[in-house]
Amino acid sequence: MIGRARFAFTMLGFGYAFLYLPLVLVMFYSFNESRLVTVWGGFSTKWWSTLFANEAMLSAAWLSLRIAAVSATLAAIIGLAAGYALARARAFPGRSLFGSLVIAPMVMPEVVMGISMLLLFVGAERLFGGPDRGFLTITLAHVTFSISFVAIVVQARLADFDRSLEEAAMDLGATPWVTFLTVTLPLIAPAVGSGWLLAFTLSLDDLILTQFVAGAQSQTLPMRVYSSVRLGVDPQINVLATVVVMVAACALILSGWLTRRKA
Amino acid sequence: MSEPIIRIEGLTKRFGAVSAVDKVDLEVARGELFALLGGSGCGKTTLLRLLAGFETPDSGRLLIDGHDMTGVPPHLRPINMMFQSYSLFPHMTVAENVGYGLRREGVAKTETATRVAQALEQVKLSDFATRRPAQLSGGQRQRVALARALVKRPKLLLLDEPLAALDRKLREGTRFELVRLQAELGLTFVMVTHDQEEAMSMASRMAVMEAGRVVQVGSPHEVYERPTSRFVADFIGIANILAAPDGRWLALRPEKIVLSAAPPDTAHTAAGRIVDIAYEGGRSLYRVALDDGHVMTAATANVARIPDISFRRGESVWLGWAEDAGHLLDE
Numbered sequence: 001m002i003g004r005a006r007f008a009f010t011m012l013g014f015g016y017a018f019l020y021l022p023l024v025l026v027m028f029y030s031f032n033e034s035r036l037v038t039v040w041g042g043f044s045t046k047w048w049s050t051l052f053a054n055e056a057m058l059s060a061a062w063l064s065l066r067i068a069a070v071s072a073t074l075a076a077i078i079g080l081a082a083g084y085a086l087a088r089a090r091a092f093p094g095r096s097l098f099g100s101l102v103i104a105p106m107v108m109p110e111v112v113m114g115i116s117m118l119l120l121f122v123g124a125e126r127l128f129g130g131p132d133r134g135f136l137t138i139t140l141a142h143v144t145f146s147i148s149f150v151a152i153v154v155q156a157r158l159a160d161f162d163r164s165l166e167e168a169a170m171d172l173g174a175t176p177w178v179t180f181l182t183v184t185l186p187l188i189a190p191a192v193g194s195g196w197l198l199a200f201t202l203s204l205d206d207l208i209l210t211q212f213v214a215g216a217q218s219q220t221l222p223m224r225v226y227s228s229v230r231l232g233v234d235p236q237i238n239v240l241a242t243v244v245v246m247v248a249a250c251a252l253i254l255s256g257w258l259t260r261r262k263a
Numbered sequence: 264m265s266e267p268i269i270r271i272e273g274l275t276k277r278f279g280a281v282s283a284v285d286k287v288d289l290e291v292a293r294g295e296l297f298a299l300l301g302g303s304g305c306g307k308t309t310l311l312r313l314l315a316g317f318e319t320p321d322s323g324r325l326l327i328d329g330h331d332m333t334g335v336p337p338h339l340r341p342i343n344m345m346f347q348s349y350s351l352f353p354h355m356t357v358a359e360n361v362g363y364g365l366r367r368e369g370v371a372k373t374e375t376a377t378r379v380a381q382a383l384e385q386v387k388l389s390d391f392a393t394r395r396p397a398q399l400s401g402g403q404r405q406r407v408a409l410a411r412a413l414v415k416r417p418k419l420l421l422l423d424e425p426l427a428a429l430d431r432k433l434r435e436g437t438r439f440e441l442v443r444l445q446a447e448l449g450l451t452f453v454m455v456t457h458d459q460e461e462a463m464s465m466a467s468r469m470a471v472m473e474a475g476r477v478v479q480v481g482s483p484h485e486v487y488e489r490p491t492s493r494f495v496a497d498f499i500g501i502a503n504i505l506a507a508p509d510g511r512w513l514a515l516r517p518e519k520i521v522l523s524a525a526p527p528d529t530a531h532t533a534a535g536r537i538v539d540i541a542y543e544g545g546r547s548l549y550r551v552a553l554d555d556g557h558v559m560t561a562a563t564a565n566v567a568r569i570p571d572i573s574f575r576r577g578e579s580v581w582l583g584w585a586e587d588a589g590h591l592l593d594e
Contacts (some may be wrong), residue, residue, distance in 0.1 A: 165352060168351075169352075170338045173364050175338055
């Protein structure tokens with residue numbers, strides 16, 4: 001028995017080491033004194049101060065955060081509608097097709113989505129003279145793939161939702177819309193919130209799709225990191241990676257907590 | 264007689280090929296405690312949901328208080344319902360739950376507060392106003408659900424299996440409580456139940472349903488003593504179904520049969536042997552195999568704590584019943 005438990009823990013240890021050792025290394029080296037990323041030169045927080053004085057990096061981060069917040073909010077609203085419709089609409093012709101269409105962006109190669117988005121925006125520019133590629137186009141692109149995640153979380157929550165609660169509300173005189181606002185929405189809010197956080201983190205670190213639809217003037221954080229890595233890196237990048245990991249981890253923990261919390 | 268509060272005319276609801284409610288005609292008078300009784304899948308719940316407006320009928324009409332309600336959505340009907348699982352809103356306090364319907368009506372805040380307080384007092388839950396449903400016991404939740412429906416002062420209260428979720432002891436107390444409340448408020452109650460004892464003890468009138476149809480309507484006494492069909496006779500209580508000489512059937516209740524060791528002095532007699540005894544405290548049931556092979560059930564009231572005579576399994580006995588003890592069935 002003990003041998004078996006030890007074996008299981010060893011396997012678990014390997015699994016987690018594989019997943020998280022690189023992240024731990026990055027965090028560790030963010031406190032490196034040395035100019036070289038991979039050579040330990042003693043403890044220091046100087047690269048943390050360097051990063052937080054780096055205008056280009058900070059503005060890229062600010063842009064990424066704004067895009068993530070706006071796209072996650074839009075995705076939460078549209079995804080809520082889509083998830084509600086999928087969970088609630090009675091059987092109609094093409095229902096399963098619609099179900100698959102909502103999930104499709106999750107499995108679609110981002111390169112394909114990127115090209116199609118680029119074609120769309122170029123076409124729109126030719127026809128209407130806009131939108132300029134930048135904040136707006138990146139946000140719209142992120143919304144398209146984030147909707148799926150919100151829709152799926154909402155649909156799953158509604159699948160085990162006690163519909164007699166809604167009937168009780170209507171029985172007490174609430175119109176369908178008031179029922180949705182006073183009973184359904186408050187009860188599925190944790191699911192919507194967790195969908196929002198998922199969309200937020202997905203948007204924050206998206207690189208491929210963003211590169212297709214970003215303009216010359218707009219560089220998101222992942223784009224800035226990617227280009228700076230190609231020019232040669234300094235330990236600032238470790239600091240940045242640490243910060244991003246922290247933000248993403250907080251978002252995921254919050255999202256998990258919201259999902260688990262019933263009502 | 265004044266206009267009935269509910270008039271149902273040829274109401275039909277189909278789910279696919281199945282008629283859950285099949286051309287039902289029914290009237291419920293003001294102030295009645297009316298029970299819809301039947302086994303699972305008989306359509307009683309669907310009929311209740313048609314009344315509340317959660318289902319739309321395929322054909323037929325539904326009038327409440329003289330107004331045609333057939334196509335009216337639930338939130339515009341002067342009806343409230345107590346749900347089987349109570350369906351209290353988990354994100355609201357008890358007081359918020361009870362006040363929900365009043366807020367939808369646009370009742371002023373101060374009036375809402377008074378009426379909520381009154382309703383909670385009525386169900387003896389005044390001390391629980393700020394609790395959440397999750398912090399209440401099953402019986403308390405049931406009373407919140409009742410208060411939430413009654414605070415709206417509906418013309419008609421629908422109750423879906425009102426006692427099913429309670430344990431037995433609480434169920435009996437609540438049964439009387441509901442009847443008392445109904446009489447005090449002078450409201451019309453329509454309740455759905457699968458429990459014949461519950462229907463018999465509470466209802467002023469009841470409808471027995473089978474396969475989407477109403478097979479008999481009447482007072483509990485009528486339905487028990489004068490069932491119209493073998494189904495009703497068999498569904499309500501225990502019935503011995505005997506072949507009558509004219510080819511019809513006779514329903515004979517166990518307690519109308521006397522059990523004795525010697526041939527009894529009654530219009531009808533039969534000899535047999537006891538095959539089974541069920542002691543139920545207040546009464547005992549004896550299953551007796553007659554010489555012709557039929558098995559009949561007879562009941563004795565256990566009036567004395569230690570009876571003079573007691574029968575044992577396998578013993579030979581006589582059954583006897585009076586000329587008018589049985590009821591001839593229509594079919």
